Amino acid sequence: MLTIKRLAEYVGVTVRAVRHYHQTGLLPEPERDSSGYRRYDAQAIVDLIRIKTMAEAGTPLPRIQELMTADPAHFAEAVAEIDAALERQIDELRQRRTRLADLVGGDRLFLPAEIADYLQQLRELGVSERGVRMERDGWIMLTANYPDTALEWIALKREQLADPAFREFYLTYDRAYDWRPDDPRLDALADVMAERLRQEARATGVETARMTIQETVSKDEQALLATHVSEYSPAWIRLNELLRQRVSA
Amino acid sequence: MLTIKRLAEYVGVTVRAVRHYHQTGLLPEPERDSSGYRRYDAQAIVDLIRIKTMAEAGTPLPRIQELMTADPAHFAEAVAEIDAALERQIDELRQRRTRLADLVGGDRLFLPAEIADYLQQLRELGVSERGVRMERDGWIMLTANYPDTALEWIALKREQLADPAFREFYLTYDRAYDWRPDDPRLDALADVMAERLRQEARATGVETARMTIQETVSKDEQALLATHVSEYSPAWIRLNELLRQRVSA
DNA sequence: TCGAAGGTTGACGCTGGGTCAAGGTCCAGC
DNA sequence: GCTGGACCTTGACCCAGCGTCAACCTTCGA
Known part of the structure; x- marks a missing residue:
């Protein structure tokens, strides 16, 4: 069982982010130990890594929440969409680089x-x-x-x-x-x-x-x-x- | 002379954004006509396009403000930095795409x-x-x-x-x-x-x-x-x- | 002359958290 | 047994970069 800090460190997000996900209901609140500390199990790690991966890809948190309970087919479809959006973003960033080049001189x-x-x-x-x-x-x-x-x-x-x-x-x-x-x-x-x-x-x-x-x-x-x-x-x-x-x- | 909407449309930003730039002092307030409407000249277009280009590249607005009055040498240096940051972003997006692929199945x-x-x-x-x-x-x-x-x-x-x-x-x-x-x-x-x-x-x-x-x-x-x-x-x-x-x- | 379209200021809302504050807990070392 | 430092708790306010009303005034084409 992990404390919130160990969980956050292992997954690579901040403690504040984890608590934020609890507040919005994105990540279910785990059981507490006798002193009121949150105690996380392996499923929390799995969930949090999925959340982090999709959030980093630019998916809005409410959308992630939908997808966490979606069936594999819908999920795969959504991931494909997110991936396409990422690809578009990369293209846009490339275009911005060329436009940025025109900023200096010209x-x-x-x-x-x-x-x-x-x-x-x-x-x-x-x-x-x-x-x-x-x-x-x-x-x-x-x-x-x-x-x-x-x-x-x-x-x-x-x-x-x-x-x-x-x-x-x-x-x-x-x-x-x-x-x-x-x-x-x-x-x-x-x-x-x-x-x-x-x-x-x-x-x-x-x-x-x-x-x-x-x-x-x-x-x-x-x-x-x-x-x-x-x-x-x-x-x-x-x-x-x-x-x-x-x-x- | 242009109205705020024509300016925004030509440059490709929203009217709200232009007003926001005025509020923060990033873009100087232009002269007003007799009815109080803002009237923009060519320099406003030049400034706004520069702002937009850097903002889209992820530069914070206060930083843009600094650069708007910087000499060409410093400016070119800063643009090179921004460009490097864009390049890193592209690399990161690529990595996220590969990690996203692991989300489905595995x-x-x-x-x-x-x-x-x-x-x-x-x-x-x-x-x-x-x-x-x-x-x-x-x-x-x-x-x-x-x-x-x-x-x-x-x-x-x-x-x-x-x-x-x-x-x-x-x-x-x-x-x-x-x-x-x-x-x-x-x-x-x-x-x-x-x-x-x-x-x-x-x-x-x-x-x-x-x-x-x-x-x-x-x-x-x-x-x-x-x-x-x-x-x-x-x-x-x-x-x-x-x-x-x-x-x- | 009138209605649509565009202008004005002002104020609040949103995402995704960062950053205190004011405490309660745990644990290692003395 | 005690103390100090690291960790946990809730609660609250703060941030960028605008979006989105509201309430009102001006311009323009039919």
Whole structure:
């Protein structure tokens, strides 16, 4: 006959757990000796090991209680289910490991692969961290609100980025952030931007698919840009003014 | 800008969880709009996904909070730790699957392999379920109290079981359980048992190793047998009497 | 204009025990 | 025979990480 501590130690659970199982009726209370101590027999060991094994496998205690009195066929069936659940858990843990890997370094956790690739291209191009982060945040919001549209649009952006002239322009625009608002280069940049806008307008006039996208997005784009207007530098604000002059003209 | 539900849905957590993170300070409370609704930006999505990823990997929320403001080097180190923990969890789940398999059919979960094998041999020999269970319970208690001794003793038992004459005797003894106490076959059985005891006494007189084991165990054996005396049948009680007559003689 | 859907705070509930507190018992060594 | 330390008893509160009401306010599409 065993005391509660010997039982718990042999099976590998805590004394508190055993008492908890008694309280909930999962493990029957054993006889007491003359001093009121619980005295356990071999069946208690068998029961407790079964309980422990199933509990460790994630089975809720009430479910274990059901199974302790189930016939062998039902029991085997339930164990098979528990085993399948364990297998699923293992698969999930594996997936979590891969996602965890994306935590350190990379936007792959927050964005579809295409967009994360695009951001990576920007970095490799030499775009500032600030610039990349503004892009990233914009794409995140866009993806959260219109995932399909975001994917269509990113395809266009990556096409653009294949053009060396556009890359040149993008870099300049990125650097202009830190210029002084009276920097004369801003005028030249505004010229380039206006020309690009005009070309794009002609292109979208022809290609209806792109037109649709532009229309769908334009409202949100406004909203997205507005989100970050507070982060605009004096140079960019000035650039906006210059641009508006040229476009409205 | 997102409402709490859109945020939660996009990231894949519940609204309640987001609010919980706000309460504990894990995720900063965002600005409210004019009606008091929370409005989330892209950074909230990034933060929440990081939180979710680490939380799913089993990281306690306070620990996550520490890591959210940690520098990249410390963060990467911590993520490596979390990943290692995940790996250990996967290994443990695998082990639990194997132990779970022993739950259905078999005593391997409760007893060392040698003893489980011995019980299996008894079953194959044709010993009654009751008999096997009495043996099992005895071995469990013995193993719980004196694991080393149990292993030494089981070796002897398995040797005995290799002897066809002993197997024959064991089976008869097992079946005698259900005989009537005045069954004349009990006398013959008592003769055989007495003879066996005498032989064993001579053997243990020679082999000191076995002697030691017998001595060590004898007290506990008494206790163990006493445990199950209540389960003795009338025939077995009678057999005990007959045996005592012959041995004391 | 109205009802459904979504937002707000606040409070209690749940699992599976951990961790005191305040005693009563057992046993080994002196 | 006594004492100290390990063990037993019940009872109570505490924890994470949310789930789940309740009671009320706001927004939005038909």
